[in-house]
Amino acid sequence: MTTPQASQLDAAQIQALMAIVGPDAVKTGDEIAPEYARDELVSTSSYPDAVVEPANTAQVRAIMRFAHTHRIPVTVRGAGTGLCGGSVPVHGGIVLSTTRLNRILEIDRECMTATVEPGVLLLDFQKEVEKLGLFYPPDPGEKSATLGGNVSTNAGGMRAVKYGVTRDYVRGLEVVLADGEIVQLGGKPAKNSSGYNLVQLLVGSEGTLGVITKIILRLVPLPALRMSLLAPFPALATAIAAVPAILNSGVTPTALEFFQDKVLHAFEESMGKPFPHTGAPAYLLIMLDGNSQTELDAAYAAVAEVCLRQQALDVLIADTSERHSALWEARGSFLQAVKAMSEIDEVDVVTPISRIAEFIMFCDSLAEEYGVRIYSFGHAGDGNGHVYLLRDAMDDATWRQRQDEVMRIIYQKGAELGGAVSGEHGIGRAKRVYLHEQVGETYMRLLRQIKQVFDPLGILNPGKII
Numbered sequence: 203m204t205t206p207q208a209s210q211l212d213a214a215q216i217q218a219l220m221a222i223v224g225p226d227a228v229k230t231g232d233e234i235a236p237e238y239a240r241d242e243l244v245s246t247s248s249y250p251d252a253v254v255e256p257a258n259t260a261q262v263r264a265i266m267r268f269a270h271t272h273r274i275p276v277t278v279r280g281a282g283t284g285l286c287g288g289s290v291p292v293h294g295g296i297v298l299s300t301t302r303l304n305r306i307l308e309i310d311r312e313c314m315t316a317t318v319e320p321g322v323l324l325l326d327f328q329k330e331v332e333k334l335g336l337f338y339p340p341d342p343g344e345k346s347a348t349l350g351g352n353v354s355t356n357a358g359g360m361r362a363v364k365y366g367v368t369r370d371y372v373r374g375l376e377v378v379l380a381d382g383e384i385v386q387l388g389g390k391p392a393k394n395s396s397g398y399n400l401v402q403l404l405v406g407s408e409g410t411l412g413v414i415t416k417i418i419l420r421l422v423p424l425p426a427l428r429m430s431l432l433a434p435f436p437a438l439a440t441a442i443a444a445v446p447a448i449l450n451s452g453v454t455p456t457a458l459e460f461f462q463d464k465v466l467h468a469f470e471e472s473m474g475k476p477f478p479h480t481g482a483p484a485y486l487l488i489m490l491d492g493n494s495q496t497e498l499d500a501a502y503a504a505v506a507e508v509c510l511r512q513q514a515l516d517v518l519i520a521d522t523s524e525r526h527s528a529l530w531e532a533r534g535s536f537l538q539a540v541k542a543m544s545e546i547d548e549v550d551v552v553t554p555i556s557r558i559a560e561f562i563m564f565c566d567s568l569a570e571e572y573g574v575r576i577y578s579f580g581h582a583g584d585g586n587g588h589v590y591l592l593r594d595a596m597d598d599a600t601w602r603q604r605q606d607e608v609m610r611i612i613y614q615k616g617a618e619l620g621g622a623v624s625g626e627h628g629i630g631r632a633k634r635v636y637l638h639e640q641v642g643e644t645y646m647r648l649l650r651q652i653k654q655v656f657d658p659l660g661i662l663n664p665g666k667i668i
């Protein structure tokens with residue numbers, strides 16, 4: 203972890219920021235908590251010169267005008283749960299925290315939309331809309347992330363198999379540009395063919411093109427019923443190989459996750475509670491939802507039959523909300539459980555569904571050859587495996603060398619299988635080099651030119667994506 207460095211901002215500039223947001227909403231020097239120097243990828247860290255917490259769009263505009271005039275880097279930060287160093291201020295300057303931009307402004311039942319500020323937490327939002335019988339399907343593992351962070355990384359999560367990813371729910375955005383100008387993109391209409399789609403350009407732009415200050419999200423009706431199935435398999439290969447067969451069964455599962463037994467052991471050890479089943483080398487965890495018991499029973503029967511045909515050792519059903527929640531809460535804790543064992547580095551390559559088994563088995567096979575523990579679990583149903591390299595007791599030099607070797611091989615394999623560098627976590631700082639290698643110079647030139655249009659001085663989240 204780096205320590206705070208000498209500030210790029212002088213006393214008068216700090217005063218100017220305090221005049222915009224109030225003295226309590228600007229932190230400098232020792233007042234800056236260590237989490238503002240990193241996200242959940244602990245290997246990238248750097249302190250900002252100031253953390254600034256605006257409370258409304260007008261304050262964001264004033265901060266951006268000020269930063270633009272003085273050419274000060276601005277890195278937007280939601281909850282800092284990102285996994286690729288995206289919210290880490292690698293060039294110092296201002297961290298613009300969205301903590302105080304945390305209001306749900308409207309839920310419009312007729313249009314089935316919600317208008318929110320970017321600092322609203324996903325878990326709070328999901329609870330609020332569900333109280334009204336509405337549903338916001340994107341469901342990344344970390345529920346304490348902000349909606350602004352989810353939009354800026356195009357977060358995916360468990361329910362993408364049936365419902366798609368964050369991108370599929372963003373109808374409109376209010377964005378403060380690098381020079382402080384405010385622009386409204388999209389809106390409540392359900393369709394829009396009015397020229398280039400700037401809403402979708404901003405989704406997944408990781409704070410490099412503008413500061414998102416309002417979001418209009420699409421909602422859908424809340425399914426009445428859901429149930430989960432846990433299918434133990436005799437091997438990781440058979441578990442993942444069953445995925446295309448399940449997707450071809452005529453049923454679209456809400457979620458379809460895989461994990462290895464060693465991930466379960468890590469969970470049980472770090473959380474101190476048992477998982478409902480152990481002893482099999484690999485598992486599929488499947489969620490189904492619907493509006494009638496008959497519909498759900500038919501879906502369950504079809505999926506269970508496919509699993510058993512694909513060599514599942516059993517198919518266990520969780521049809522009470524307690525059992526269902528226990529399984530999914532455990533699934534949501536897997537990453538923290540692996541992190542509790544060791545420093546890690548992660549890969550969230552997405553491949554075509556037909557190649558996910560080959561990709562995961564390939565990654566698994568590298569463990570022995572390179573002398574590094576490799577754990578995997580993830581969103582098998584959309585081809586997005588999460589692969590973790592564990593540092594364990596390696597010294598700095600060995601860890602760096604091992605990471606570099608193994609990561610390169612993994613990303614090469616992902617590309618060879620027709621995959622993409624990141625399925626949902628984004629590029630941030632950590633995956634830039636792999637993105638460049640995979641997409642090539644013409645693609646990168648287009649990205650740089652887009653960046654130039656939005657942020658000619660390069661003050662927005664410098665050192666990320668491109």
Ligand SMILES: Cc1cc2nc3c(=O)[nH]c(=O)nc-3n(C[C@H](O)[C@H](O)[C@H](O)COP(=O)(O)OP(=O)(O)OC[C@H]3O[C@@H](n4cnc5c(N)ncnc54)[C@H](O)[C@@H]3O)c2cc1C
Pocket residue numbers: 241242277278279280281282283284285288289300320341342343344346347348349350351352353354355356357358359360408409410412413414415534537538626627630663
């Ligand atoms: C245990 C765990 C499980 C996870 N599971 C998943 C998962 O299943 N699926 C998934 O997709 N991700 C997952 N993540 C990753 C992470 O939660 C997501 O990337 C999330 O979207 C980040 O949101 P945040 O609020 O923490 O954003 P931050 O980490 O603060 O920021 C992420 C990026 O968004 C930018 N940004 C944030 N807010 C704004 C804004 N208002 N305007 C412009 N730019 C902005 C930042 O500059 C940065 O580049 C997981 C993380 C953890 C720790």
